Amino acid sequence: MNETELITRARAGDGAAERALYDAHVDRVYRLAYRLAGDDDLARDFTQDAFIRAFERLDTFRGEAAFSTWLHAITTSVVLNGLRKVKRLRGRERDLDDARDVAHGRRDSEPDLKARLARAIDDLPEGYRTVFLMHDVEGYTHEEIGAALDVETGTSKAQLSRARAKLREALKDFAGDWV
Amino acid sequence: MTDFELEDRLRQAALHYHRPPETPREELWARIDAARAPRRGRGGILAFRPRLRWGIGIAAVLALGVGLGRLTVRAPAAAPVPARETNVALQLATAQYFDRTEAMLAGFRADAKTGRLDPTFVASAKDLLSTTRLMLDSPAAQHDPKLHALLDDLELVLAQITQLKSEPGSQDAEDIRFITQALEQRGVLLRLRAGVPAGPARAAAQGVL
Numbered sequence: 001m002n003e004t005e006l007i008t009r010a011r012a013g014d015g016a017a018e019r020a021l022y023d024a025h026v027d028r029v030y031r032l033a034y035r036l037a038g039d040d041d042l043a044r045d046f047t048q049d050a051f052i053r054a055f056e057r058l059d060t061f062r063g064e065a066a067f068s069t070w071l072h073a074i075t076t077s078v079v080l081n082g083l084r085k086v087k088r089l090r091g092r093e094r095d096l097d098d099a100r101d102v103a104h105g106r107r108d109s110e111p112d113l114k115a116r117l118a119r120a121i122d123d124l125p126e127g128y129r130t131v132f133l134m135h136d137v138e139g140y141t142h143e144e145i146g147a148a149l150d151v152e153t154g155t156s157k158a159q160l161s162r163a164r165a166k167l168r169e170a171l172k173d174f175a176g177d178w179v
Numbered sequence: 180m181t182d183f184e185l186e187d188r189l190r191q192a193a194l195h196y197h198r199p200p201e202t203p204r205e206e207l208w209a210r211i212d213a214a215r216a217p218r219r220g221r222g223g224i225l226a227f228r229p230r231l232r233w234g235i236g237i238a239a240v241l242a243l244g245v246g247l248g249r250l251t252v253r254a255p256a257a258a259p260v261p262a263r264e265t266n267v268a269l270q271l272a273t274a275q276y277f278d279r280t281e282a283m284l285a286g287f288r289a290d291a292k293t294g295r296l297d298p299t300f301v302a303s304a305k306d307l308l309s310t311t312r313l314m315l316d317s318p319a320a321q322h323d324p325k326l327h328a329l330l331d332d333l334e335l336v337l338a339q340i341t342q343l344k345s346e347p348g349s350q351d352a353e354d355i356r357f358i359t360q361a362l363e364q365r366g367v368l369l370r371l372r373a374g375v376p377a378g379p380a381r382a383a384a385q386g387v388l
Contacts, residue, residue: 027202034199048210089286136190
């Protein structure tokens with residue numbers, strides 16, 4: 001059974017068809033949610049929400065784009081909105097953490113590339129970070145990213161370029177170690 | 180090292196950033212299926228039709244009116260609010276309440292794992308507890324056993340959170356553990372999400388009026 005038929009059946013409330021659609025796409029959805037959230041509980045919550053919303057809104061899927069593109073647009077919306085909520089709630093705590101890090105010079109003394117890179121990625125503006133993770137880490141095309149984030153392909157390319165530049169700048173002192 | 184080589188190294192290193200574990204397929208499906216089961220065949224709780232989009236904004240005003248009305252029970256009766264409009268207003272108020280409560284409890288659960296709770300959770304819980312008690316008295320909860328049971332559980336969890344000390348780092352770890360256990364065992368967040376309108380309902384709601 002092809003995906004169009006599965007969608008038709010899922011629209012009619014066929015649980016097996018929903019499961020088949022889920023099986024076909026859950027890995028990529030969960031991976032993206034995890035890459036963006038960095039927390040298993042949140043990634044599970046976001047994946048669950050994304051599929052529930054997709055199934056509930058299946059009637060609005062017109063098939064003009066691929067189902068995966070439509071699903072990933074829902075996923076990125078769920079994840080980014082969810083992370084904003086969590087961020088707001090954690091805002092005060094993060095400020096304290098940052099102040100503590102500065103006081104202890106943790107950024108300057110962090111010797112590990114992966115940890116430094118992780119902090120540099122965390123520090124990217126949301127748009128740059130999302131595009132960088134989707135493109136360079138999870139292998140999405142600019143067309144897929146544009147559709148998921150509802151931006152032009154050129155915007156996605158520009159954001160990736162700026163994200164890479166910021167990361168290069170943040171990690172330039174490591175360049176010598178890699179020669 | 181050229182820029183190209185540096186970027187390649189960066190990409191290699193970035194693969195370790197938030198590296199996902201294996202997808203918990205079955206567990207996730209069980210959660211999705213459980214949330215979907217009650218909805219199959221009857222649509223979402225708040226399946227607003229497009230032509231109602233402009234109505235949601237008005238409903239927000241009505242929700243306020245209904246709330247005020249509940250506080251002034253003995254006031255002389257004004258012109259009755261049409262039942263359909265009241266229903267939409269209550270649905271909207273419920274959706275907003277679920278949304279806020281879900282965000283607060285998800286944040287609480289995430290912070291509980293770190294052992295450092297933000298004291299603002301206590302204040303948020305007090306605020307939401309008042310709303311929960313109002314909602315428990317609402318006709319919607321009286322006529323919907325599932326909603327009533329969920330609100331009962333929320334009242335319990337929120338009341339426990341309000342009992343925590345509000346000074347940062349002063350909370351009892353065991354109390355926090357009991358609260359998160361109650362959240363998990365009762366499936367509170369899952370049930371909350373099942374009650375929240377599916378799809379970008381708030382986005383849809385923006386156009387209802």
